[in-house]
Amino acid sequence: MSTPTTPSTDVAEPRRRRKPGTKPRLSRQGIIEAAFAVSERDGAQALTFQAIGAQLGAHPTAIYRYFRDKDELLLALLDAIHAEALAGAPEPTDDWAADLAELGRRTYAAFLRHPQVAQFAGARTARRENEFRKVDRVVGCMRTAGFEDADAARYYRVFSDLILAHAALDASLAALDPATRAADLRSWDVEYRTLPADLFPDLAAVADHLPRVDDPGNFELAMELMLDALRMRAAAARSRRRPDDGRKRT
Structure with a gap:
């Protein structure tokens, strides 16, 4: 399966390569790739069937043969990120x-490559093949x-x-x-580092050590803490199990 960022031979032919009067050849994969291109260029709010059709050189109504609405397309995009x-x-x-690590x-990196779509990842369930594969892998680790x-x-x-x-x-x-992102990030280097100690004593004490919101170490530490907790619980579970009642995974 090709990843969302890899061009597929199923993508509609560029307009310059088609003969006048011919229609582009559409596919689900081609539409998904075009949707990523539109969202990453113009933002999630610009992700419409009309914009995708323009990206493909196709009439937007043709997309309804593959996706009944924008929400179905969004779930397919999320599943494509799982595939990536x-x-x-x-x-x-x-x-x-x-x-697990x-x-x-891999999941974190793939979603960050498609931020306009990935910002919806925390609340939506793709309920498609690649999400199922990912869930199965994680459960298998547990x-x-x-x-x-x-x-x-x-x-x-x-x-x-x-x-x-x-x-x-x-x-x-x-x-x-x-501009908005820069202002938010700058606040951790300016406002948070200059707060009066008499009003915010603990915050002032650690001000020079506050990590930026976009520091990739934040994710790594969160995952490390989770894995530490899982290791301790796994060890406790093994210690509670009698030597003769161990079960093999099926």
Whole structure:
């Protein structure tokens, strides 16, 4: 499967290469790629069937043969980002924590490559093939860690929500118009560092150490803390299990 950023042979032919009077050849993948191009160039608010049709050199009504509305297209875009995150991912290993970290970093990076769409990731469920594959991989890591199935399901939820929420948060920042984003980022270097200590003593004490909102280390630390907690809980689960009642994953 080609990733959203890789041109597909299914994309409608550019206008300059088509003979006069011929219609572009459309496909779901071609429409998805055009939608990413429109959103990344003009913003999420510009993602309309009319704009996508113009990108493809096709009448916007033709897109309805593949997507019944904009919401269905949005879910397909989110699933395409999951596909991009999974593309080239190594096979699962016995080191479940390292596998989770790999999936987390790949997911975060893929969503940040498409911030205009990814800003909606935290609240939406794509309910499509690649999201299913991603969920299955994460649940598999939890079961490899030795968690009972009920706990594996619960910990999958919390881990994945952390990754997607952080990706959506940082994507929302990246999707802001440049002037607004610059003003928000500058506040951590100016206003927050010059607050009066008599009013905000603890904040003033750490002012010089406050990380920027867009510091990639924020995501890494959040994931590291989550993995530390999962390791401790996995060790506790193993210690509670008698040597003779260990279960193999099926």
